[in-house]
Amino acid sequence: GRQWQELPPGKRKKGERGSGFTSEQIEHLHRRFRQLSRDQLTIRKENFDSIPDLEFNPIRAKIVHAFFDKRNLRQESSGLADEINFEDFLTIMSYFRPIEMNMDEEQLDRFRKEKLKFLFHMYDSDHDGKITLQEYRNVVEELLSGNPHLEKESARSIADGAMMEAASICGPDQVYEGITFEDFLKMWQGIDIETKMHVRFLNMETIAHCY
Amino acid sequence: MEELGWLAARLSAAWLALVLALIVLPSALGVSLGISEAYMWVLVKTLEWATIRIEKGVKKPQPEVLKTPAANGIIERDETPMEKEIAGLHRMEFQFSDIFYFCRKGFEAIVEDEVTQRFSSEELVSWNLLTRTNVNFHYISLRLTVVWVIGVIVRYCFLLPLRFTLAAIGITSMIVGTTLVGQLPNSSVKNYLSEVVHLTCSRILVRALSGTIHYHNRENKPQKGGICVANHTSPIDAIILTNDGCYAMVGQVHGGLMGVIQRATVKACPHVWFERSEIKDRHLVTKRLREHVANKSKLPILIFPEGTCINNTSVMMFKKGSFEIGGTIYPVAIKYDPQFGDAFWNSSKYNIVSYLLRIMTSWAIVCNVWYMPPMVRKEGEDAVQFANRVRSAIAHQGGLAELPWDGGLKRAKVKDSFKEEQQKNYSKMLVRNGSIGSLPTGTESD
Numbered sequence: 001g002r003q004w005q006e007l008p009p010g011k012r013k014k015g016e017r018g019s020g021f022t023s024e025q026i027e028h029l030h031r032r033f034r035q036l037s038r039d040q041l042t043i044r045k046e047n048f049d050s051i052p053d054l055e056f057n058p059i060r061a062k063i064v065h066a067f068f069d070k071r072n073l074r075q076e077s078s079g080l081a082d083e084i085n086f087e088d089f090l091t092i093m094s095y096f097r098p099i100e101m102n103m104d105e106e107q108l109d110r111f112r113k114e115k116l117k118f119l120f121h122m123y124d125s126d127h128d129g130k131i132t133l134q135e136y137r138n139v140v141e142e143l144l145s146g147n148p149h150l151e152k153e154s155a156r157s158i159a160d161g162a163m164m165e166a167a168s169i170c171g172p173d174q175v176y177e178g179i180t181f182e183d184f185l186k187m188w189q190g191i192d193i194e195t196k197m198h199v200r201f202l203n204m205e206t207i208a209h210c211y
Numbered sequence: 212m213e214e215l216g217w218l219a220a221r222l223s224a225a226w227l228a229l230v231l232a233l234i235v236l237p238s239a240l241g242v243s244l245g246i247s248e249a250y251m252w253v254l255v256k257t258l259e260w261a262t263i264r265i266e267k268g269v270k271k272p273q274p275e276v277l278k279t280p281a282a283n284g285i286i287e288r289d290e291t292p293m294e295k296e297i298a299g300l301h302r303m304e305f306q307f308s309d310i311f312y313f314c315r316k317g318f319e320a321i322v323e324d325e326v327t328q329r330f331s332s333e334e335l336v337s338w339n340l341l342t343r344t345n346v347n348f349h350y351i352s353l354r355l356t357v358v359w360v361i362g363v364i365v366r367y368c369f370l371l372p373l374r375f376t377l378a379a380i381g382i383t384s385m386i387v388g389t390t391l392v393g394q395l396p397n398s399s400v401k402n403y404l405s406e407v408v409h410l411t412c413s414r415i416l417v418r419a420l421s422g423t424i425h426y427h428n429r430e431n432k433p434q435k436g437g438i439c440v441a442n443h444t445s446p447i448d449a450i451i452l453t454n455d456g457c458y459a460m461v462g463q464v465h466g467g468l469m470g471v472i473q474r475a476t477v478k479a480c481p482h483v484w485f486e487r488s489e490i491k492d493r494h495l496v497t498k499r500l501r502e503h504v505a506n507k508s509k510l511p512i513l514i515f516p517e518g519t520c521i522n523n524t525s526v527m528m529f530k531k532g533s534f535e536i537g538g539t540i541y542p543v544a545i546k547y548d549p550q551f552g553d554a555f556w557n558s559s560k561y562n563i564v565s566y567l568l569r570i571m572t573s574w575a576i577v578c579n580v581w582y583m584p585p586m587v588r589k590e591g592e593d594a595v596q597f598a599n600r601v602r603s604a605i606a607h608q609g610g611l612a613e614l615p616w617d618g619g620l621k622r623a624k625v626k627d628s629f630k631e632e633q634q635k636n637y638s639k640m641l642v643r644n645g646s647i648g649s650l651p652t653g654t655e656s657d
Contacts, residue, residue, distance in 0.1 A: 021386060049479035053320035059310065096318050122310070139310065197311055199318050 042083040078127040098198035113138045130178030366572045374571045377419035385412035387476045394480025406457045406478035413453040423543040432584035433541035436507035441543040443515035445556040458513040504538040529602045531594040539585045544609035548577040581608045
């Protein structure tokens with residue numbers, strides 16, 4: 001049965017402050033959350049199965065996993081949550097906020113770091129704070145999975161190629177032990193990721209939001 | 212006390228007589244007294260006024276003209292194809308940033324996906340004074356609230372009983388009429404009478420929903436021995452079409468009231484009702500339909516190939532079964548105007564009774580029906596291609612979006628074959644790009 005109809009204004013305010021979304025965007029995300037959770041208060045991994053567009057995505061599992069990753073939810077350093085509520089949902093969504101015009105240097109830097117941290121967590125599947133060669137290979141394999149024409153060897157060589165590039169930046173020793181977040185940041189210095197990792201909301205000027 | 216009862220009886224008799232005289236009789240004869248037109252005019256004027264009031268009431272100044280979000284989307288989708296995006300990248304970025312592309316696509320899908328939004332009701336741009344279409348009901352002005360309250364009273368206390376009465380009359384006369392006609396031996400008289408009964412009852416039922424239907428291109432109306440194909444939004448689609456012509460219905464046998472109606476009507480007119488077990492057997496279904504179509508004197512069959520109710524903003528995949536039967540296909544596009552009432556049946560949210568209640572307490576059902584020129588299967592075209600061709604035509608005519616998705620996705624998941632296609636494309640590209648000089652030669656990145 002229905003648990004709640006609409007977002008209480010207190011929650012909306014909190015969401016606004018914390019996640020940086022506008023009130024309207026939060027309403028939209030809230031409706032989407034309700035749709036996914038089938039009107040329950042929390043979402044579990046299974047709820048993401050109802051999104052047909054997501055099926056196309058080869059790293060679907062990693063994306064869904066990211067929603068339940070406690071490191072992204074700003075809780076304890078590691079582990080997986082079983083279910084998340086709307087606030088958590090907003091927290092994860094805020095990693096994909098686009099840059100705003102009025103951000104200063106410090107904010108931009110923090111913004112960037114957060115997005116890179118999110119990405120880092122996606123690669124670092126055993127939550128030990130380092131991306132090893134094997135972990136990177138896993139990601140590449142997942143990206144290429146399902147194609148019978150591609151042998152494991154090709155996937156392996158692509159993964160190794162990337163690690164060699166990383167080695168040239170961070171130093172070869174790091175690569176063997178595993179890339180830490182600091183090394184990860186170094187690798188991305190000067191490369192623009194902010195415009196690649198965002199979802200932009202259309203300007204919703206509708207008057208009464210009808211449903 | 213007795214007098215009160217007697218008074219009540221007199222009143223209800225008078226009421227019934229009024230209904231019969233003003234609504235049932237004209238619809239039986241196919242004439243219109245103009246009452247519905249007057250009602251619609253008043254309704255439109257009121258809603259326009261209400262919209263203006265709401266616009267004035269909103270605090271934030273809106274410099275832009277109100278426009279419907281393109282394709283009902285809320286996020287700006289970056290349509291850059293994968294190849295372009297990845298090809299232009301620095302090699303090092305490429306290795307790690309392929310994950311960006313899929314991450315972003317994944318998030319876009321989670322925020323809003325093209326398919327699922329077709330299974331919820333279309334969003335209205337302005338409010339039509341039905342609370343069910345406004346989740347954030349803000350208090351705007353006293354006058355508006357008063358009008359809304361009057362609206363509620365009119366809808367629930369006047370329109371609902373009226374419509375209910377009409378529906379009851381319509382259904383009863385359908386059952387009684389078709390049973391009587393069914394007693395006659397097969398002859399042209401019987402067919403004629405059966406058509407009369409069906410048409411009359413449909414007209415009454417359409418009045419019961421306060422339906423205003425505009426038919427376009429009636430010269431293309433489906434002929435005998437053909438198959439009529441239409442997009443599906445709600446169970447009342449059938450009534451909308453039978454209001455203007457006679458069709459042989461195709462469907463599953465139900466229990467309850469629906470079953471009674473089905474059994475009664477099949478005596479008068481050769482509708483094709485299948486038992487639940489028979490529906491599973493596709494060959495049996497196709498065979499029976501083929502036999503029906505082959506007989507050129509039989510009424511055209513009415514089929515909804517989407518298989519389920521879609522929310523009338525798009526046309527989903529047509530099941531190919533209907534297109535394997537052969538014969539001439541007469542496509543029909545039905546588009547409801549959501550301003551006056553949402554006709555879409557969200558069967559996962561409402562059962563049929565609450566759906567009918569919602570329909571009967573809406574303002575009206577307004578829709579446009581376009582009859583399109585007949586189509587036949589071309590040489591070398593298979594059923595699927597033919598189905599898609601018909602679907603495009605219907606979508607184009609009705610102004611609906613065309614989606615390649617299966618209506619069955621309302622309940623099921625995407626097939627693996629779709630997923631693999633995408634992954635194949637991606638990995639083909641990756642191998643091509645990745646194998647060009649796999650080792651870096653001192654590329655710096657600051």
